[in-house]
Amino acid sequence: MLRKTIRTDVLDVAYEEHGPADGAPVILLHGFPYDVRAYDEVAPALAADGSRVLVPYLRGYGPTRFLSPETPRSGEQAALAYDLLQLMDALGIRRAALAGYDWGGRAACIVSALWPERVRCLVSCTGYNLQNIAASVDPAPAAAEHRLWYQYYFNTERGRAGLAKNRRDVCRLLWSLWSPEWKFDDATFEATAASFDNPDFVDVVIQSYRHRYGYVNGDPALEPLEARLAEQPTITVPTINLHGAADGVGPASDRDGQSEKFTGGYERRMLPRIGHNVPQEAPAETVAALRDLMKGIPQ
Incomplete structure (x- = not known):
């Protein structure tokens, strides 16, 4: 594994790279509040297959x-x-297999929906992950609303201060609530928690949770892209939805109502006892989903 940095127009993006430089590209994307350590058992297995894993x-x-x-x-x-x-x-x-969950799953779903020519296949934990901001004002049943306490907290200045002051405490609690059957230890959490010390972590997180409810404006440069996302486009690339049956944020229902959002081939795989952090809790199943998709789709 190599740690590298690449410059885009707004970021120096740090990333870890596994496998041969000429391998078929696979990009693995983490969510909030996690980091690249979620893929520590996934990336080497795919690299051993000959993939270039980022x-x-x-x-x-x-x-x-x-x-x-x-x-x-x-x-x-x-x-x-x-x-x-x-x-x-x-x-x-030019083209890559994508896998992600939470924030990273959202990025992967959006690129798959809007630029399908760039995506070989998609593994998206919990499935269709595009936000419908226009509909965000509609209240959900109380059983669903209470799971989003952290989002409402972050929409207050007390919540901003709380995340800034107690970021490890807040994030560790979310890990426990979202993956109630995952018995992670202190070392596992601390290996990721260092990423929350990024100087922009609090601002990015707070803006994310305020924007999704329409309470703050987004980046003006991204308004055209947000307008396209407001149309809730379908995803036309082959997709496997890995849904943790013990996901404490969005519990999996027996009925999957998302199939109409995927028009390029879609399969939902329920993972018993697995919570929100699917790649770290179920690395073998994550690897299997990517292998199953890639073996039938040319690079």
Whole structure:
């Protein structure tokens, strides 16, 4: 594994690279509040197959840095997708297999929906991950609303202060609530928690959770992309949805109502006892999903 950095137009993106430089590209994307360590058992297995595996730190995490203090510290969905596309362009990657969950899954879903020619196949944990901001004002049943306490917390100045002061405490609690059957230890958490010390972490996180409800404006440069996402485009690339049956954020229902959002081949795989952090909790299943997709799709 090599730690590298590549410059895009707004970021120095830090990423880890596994496998041969001429292998078929696979990009693995982490979520909030996690980092590249989620793929420590996934990336080497895919690299052993001959793939070139890239695991970037998202904006606001780990060693990834903004180039200019003037760039909005936005965590909106368009920013995450833009960063992924820019990363692929900077590395000269024409087409890649994508896998992601949470924020990273959102970036992967958006690129798959809007630039399908760049995506070989997609593994998306929990499935269709594009935000419908226009509909975000509609309240959900109480059983769903209470799981989003952290989002409402972050929409207050007390929440911003709390995340800044107690970021490890907040994030560790979220790990426990979202993956109730995952018995991670202190060392596992601390290996990731260092990424939350990024100087832009708090600003990016707070903006993300405020923007998704329409309470703050996004980056003006990304408004055209957000307009396209408001149309809730379908995903036309072959996709496997890995859904943890014990996901404490979005519990899996017996009925999958997302199939109409995928028109290029779609399969949902339920993972018993697995929570929100699918790649780290279920690395073998994550590797298997990518292998199953890639074996039937030319590079």
